[in-house]
Amino acid sequence: MMLLALISILPVCLCVDLVYYVQERKSPRTYVGDIAADTHSMDNLQLKDHKMITFSHLKQGTSGTSQFFRVSKETGKIYTTQTIDAESLCSRNVECFEMMDVAVRKGTSFIKLLEIKIIIQDVNDHQPEFLQKQVHIEFEEDVVKGTKVLIPNAIDKDVGMLNSKITYQLKKIIKEPFSLFVSKSVDGTSQLAINLEERLDRETKDSYKIQVIAKDGGSPSKQSILDVHILVTDVNDNFPxxxxxxxxxxxxxxxxxxxxxxxxxxxxxxxxxxxxxxxxxxxxxxxxxxxxxxxxxxxxxxxxxxxxxxxxxxxxxxxxxxxxxxxxxxxxxxxxxxxxxNQQNNIPKIEVNYVFSSSEDVTSISEDIEVSSFIAYVKVTDHDVGQNGEIHCDLHHDKFQLQRLGPKKYKVTVKNQLDRETEDHHDIIINCQDKGSPPLHSEKKFSVQVTDVNDVQPQFPKETFKFLMYENQESKHHVGSINATDPDLGPGGKLTYSLITHSKHFLPFKITDYGFISTTTSLDHELQKVYKFQVIVQDNGIPPLNNTVNIIVEVRDKNDNAPYFIFPSINPFTMDIVYYPHHTNNVTVLKASDIDSRENAFLRYDITAGNEKQLFTINHYTGLLSFTRVLNQQDSGTYELEFLVKDSGSPVQSAKTVIFLTLTVSNKTSEMLNAVHIKTEDKIHLNLVVIITLASVTLSVIITASLSICILRCCHRRRSTPHIGGGNPTERCVSEQRHLMCPSYQGNTWIDVMSSKGSDPDGDRNFHLEDSRRGSPQGHEFDNRQRGTMSALKPHSSNEMPQQIIIREVSQSPCSERYKKNTMISPDYSIWRPTRSPHPDNGHNWKEADRDHCHREDLPGM
The missing domain is CATH 2.60.40.60 (Cadherins)
Structure with missing residues (x-):
């Protein structure tokens, strides 16, 4: 049964706060007492918020209570650490106890230092022992009554007052003249003697055998026996x-x-x-x-x-x-x-006991320890008297300070916040000096090792990493590497990188744990030129900290795509040109494209064949095809021009196309429909009316005659020239868009006036065919599907703006009564004509022999 005594309320000893009792021979982890519960009732210490209270046993080197007792930091309960043997620890007949210092803290704030006395109660685990099992003594036969002969006493190794208290008894035969004499010495032991109660007669009996029984005062009592052999002789019977x-x-x-x-x-x-x-x-x-x-x-x-x-x-x-x-x-x-x-003036002796783990003169604390935290207990010893024993101590450090607890007692606390990344090691010197004359001082040096916590976020050297690479590289190609730094130690400084991906967008990259970025597939500049994404870096600390950085990967172009012609879009392509003097020399514009970028898409046009007369020239960079001079009747004919477009990449990529150009040179100036400006007056002059009427009739006759001649010539030329693809040219039909059937008009000739409808992306004007009902055969009109959209050359001036096209019927289509074959001649000499197409009828149910699609031989810029 444990017994608690609050010594602090007893006037006999004010230096001890608490006293506990524990029996020896108890197994380790035996409960001794509850400091938290006992200090709660003390007048000078009220621990209301007991959950914040912690208890620290201040150990003093290798000696003291550290080897026998420990204190629970959270509960304040004291337990034994090993089996305690009172006999090896204490002297007999002396109170057996050990002292221990316990620091009480609330959070990191120091509250009180308790001095606790633990009394070790002796257990009757030893019996009285005689040094010998038997002794031989002698009595002189002539000795008088009361003569005493000493015999050895018993020794009980127990240290308790009762357990070590020995009583003796003499066991003898009745009438034997002996008794046991017991006397106490100043050290508490007994001295034994055999007392002679009657005179001896050696001739009657010269020897005796008696027993001395030694019993201790324990419960239950233990005993031992000494056999005493008595010879009747002289003995030394007096003690010094x-x-x-x-x-x-x-x-x-x-x-x-x-x-x-x-x-x-x-x-x-x-x-x-x-x-x-x-x-x-x-x-x-x-x-x-x-x-x-x-x-x-x-x-x-x-x-x-x-x-x-x-x-x-x-x-x-x-x-x-x-x-x-x-x-x-x-x-x-x-x-x-x-x-x-003591009359000497001795140097103070400094002893430091650390709250946290330590080895020799080094203690370790975490960098996140709070300011004012208690890290070490300092006790100064100086047995000098008077001023020679009065001590003053100080500590000069920007991170730590020394606070007084009592006479010759101090504590070391944290003065300012610690940062391991700035400084991970601090050397501390405590100086103590007495007030003697001369004053003597001593110093104690120890070190504080600051341990790391994960308190620093990984950092990138810049906000954005930019990388360049060429397209068409194999997968797993190295793009580049990124690096972040983290000054934390251990897992807190070990970094792992990963991509931030979204399910909606495929990201053809991967990154290793060490920040190396590579591709997962081959990249295509034409598919995507720039990739922008983020990488997150995270350390392995607890809790983990992370950071993100922007990544830009620019995919550089390689010349891996050949240019291709947009106009003409068919190879070979056929054009009929009617040339009129005193008009623009521009023929058409060849257009090509290249899905590569930069110099790989910078195109150059050239005429590579068919221009032996040097009649044509092409702008190398715009693709504008023009006549090199004014034409005459001898220039009429068919030209097979071969064009080459090439890019500026390395290696150079190119494409070719062929245009079959039929040139007709007219010796007449093209008719122009001049707008008549009517003067807005109340009365019209009669002469003006007559002039306008005559001019209109004359112009109509000229236009009708010109159209008839052109149609007859064109029909003759078409019958005499076979189709390049091997088909009958009369089986071709005309439409302003692909895959549209020709209308079955029966009229011979009509005139459409062109009107401007805006501009295309290249700056050229778009012209739409507007139906002029005058001259429309049988009153039929073009619908929107039959009005071709033609891109004319951008004129050099407003005077060169084309104002009309001439459409003439060539012949009845022999392929089917439902179709008409027409040739549409533009002012820039490009025409619309039927072309044999290999495409299917797309649901129009044409016959195999009539599967001729309407195809427009497009104008420049279409």
């Missing part, structure tokens, strides 16, 4: 006696070793050897005392044999034994207490 049982002397610390400290005297009533006395220091005297003092065996003088050192014990206890020289020597003990008065 000291003049006093206890000697108390005081000396100065600088006492002269030649002078005796004290002289002991003892007397023995025995004669001869039985009365001669020898003085010795008993084995009960501690080793420290035996090193400082010695005794003269004959005279009993005690001398100082070693000077006292600073900080040593000021009181020494010596046990002196006086023994006679009898055959059975008798002895007695006296106690000598020597008090040493």
């Amino acid at each position: 006696v000291f003049s006093q049982n206890v000697y108390n002397v005081s000396i100065y610390s600088d006492y002269d070793p030649k002078e005796p400290v004290v002289i002991l005297t003892a007397t023995d009533l025995d004669l001869g050897k039985n009365g001669e006395i020898v003085y010795q220091l008993s084995t009960k005297t501690k080793q420290l005392a035996q090193t400082h003092f010695k005794i003269n065996e004959k005279t009993g003088q005690i001398f100082l044999q070693k000077k006292f050192e600073s900080g040593q014990k000021s009181t020494y206890t010596l046990y002196v034994k006086a023994t006679d020289k009898g055959d059975l020597p008798l002895s007695s003990l006296a106690i000598v207490v020597v008090n040493v008065i």
Whole structure:
């Protein structure tokens, strides 16, 4: 049963806060007491918020209570750490206890330092033991009644008052003339003797056998037996006696070793050897005392044999034994207490006990420790008296400070916030100085190692990483690497990289844990030129910290695509040109495209064949095809022109196309429909009306005649020239868009006036055919599907703007009565004509022989 005593309320000892009891021989982890519960009732300490209270056992090197007891940091309960043997720890008949210092903190704030006394209760685990199982004693036959012969006493190794208290009994046969005599010595032990109660007659009986029983006062009691064999002879029956049982002397610390400290005297009533006395220091005297003092065996003088050192014990206890020289020597003990008065001024001794884990003079604390946290307990020892023993200590450091707890007691606390990344090691020096004359000082050095926490986010050297690579590289091609830094240690400084991806967008990249970016597929500049995404970097600390960075990957173009012609879109392509003098020399514009970029898409046009007369020229960069001079009738004819377009990449890519151009040179100026401006007056002059009428009739006759001649010539030429693709040219039909059937008009000739409808992306004008009902055959009109959209050349001036096209019927289509074959001649000499197409009828249910699609031979820019 544990017994708790609140010593702080007892007036007899104000230096101890709590006292607990624990029995020896208990197994480790035996509960001793509850500091938290007991301190709650103390007047000077109220721990209301007990959840924030922690208890720290301040250990003192390798000695002290650290090897026997431990304190729970959270609960404040004390437990044993090992089995305690009171006999090996304490002396007999002396209170057996250990002291321990416990620091009480609330959070990181220090509250109080408790001094706790733990009394170790002895268990009756030893029985009284005689040094011998049997002894032989002698009585002289002529000795008188009351003569005593000493026998060995029993020794009980227990240290408890009751457990070590021995009582003796004599077991004998009735009428045997002996009794047991017991006397107590000053050290608490008993001296035994066999007492003669009657005179002996050796001739009647010369020997006896009796037993002495020794019992201790424990519960249950234990005992042992000594067999005593008595011979009737003479014996030494007197003990040496000291003049006093206890000697108390005081000396100065600088006492002269030649002078005796004290002289002991003892007397023995025995004669001869039985009365001669020898003085010795008993084995009960501690080793420290035996090193400082010695005794003269004959005279009993005690001398100082070693000077006292600073900080040593000021009181020494010596046990002196006086023994006679009898055959059975008798002895007695006296106690000598020597008090040493210190007159020296000794250097203060500093002892540091660390709250956190430590090794030698190095303690480790975390960098996130709060300011004012308690990290070490400092105790200063100076046994000097007066001002020589008054101590003042200080500590100068920008991160730590020294706070006073009491006389010669301090604590080291955190003064300012720590940062391991700035400084991970701090050297601390504590200086202590007394007030003696001259003052003496000492210092204690120890180090604080700051351990790391994951408190720094990974950092990139810049916000955006840009990488360049060429398209068409193989997968797993290295793009580049990124790097982030994290000054944290261990897992907190180990970084892992990953891509931030979205399910809606495929990202053809991957990244390793070390920041190396590579492709997962081959990249195509034409598919995507720039990739923008983010990478997240995360450390492995607890909790993990992360950061993101922007990544831009620009895919550089390679010349992996050949240019292709947009106009003409068919190879070979056929054009009929009617040339009129005094008009623009521009024929058409060839257009090509290249899906590559930059110089790989910078195109150049050339005429590579068919221009032996040097009649044509082409702008190398715009594709404008023009006549090189004014034409005459001898220039008419068919030209097979081969064109080459090539890019500026490396290696150069190119494409070719062929245009079959039929050139007709007219010797007449093309008719123009001049707009008549009517003067807005109330009256019209009669002459003006006549002039306008005559001009209109004349112009109509000229236009009708010109159209008839052109149609007849065109029909003759078409019948005489076979189709290049091998088909009948009369089987071709005309439409303004692909895959449209020709209308079955029966009229011969009509004129459409062109009107501007905006501009195309290239800056050229778009012209739409507008139906002029005058001259429309049988009153039919073009619908929107039959109005071709033609892109004319951008005129050099407003005077060169084309104003009309001429459409003439060539012939009835022999392929089917439903179709008409027409040739549409534009002012820039491009025409619309039917072309045999390999495409299917797309649901129009044409016959195999009539599967001719309408195809427009497009104008420049279409």
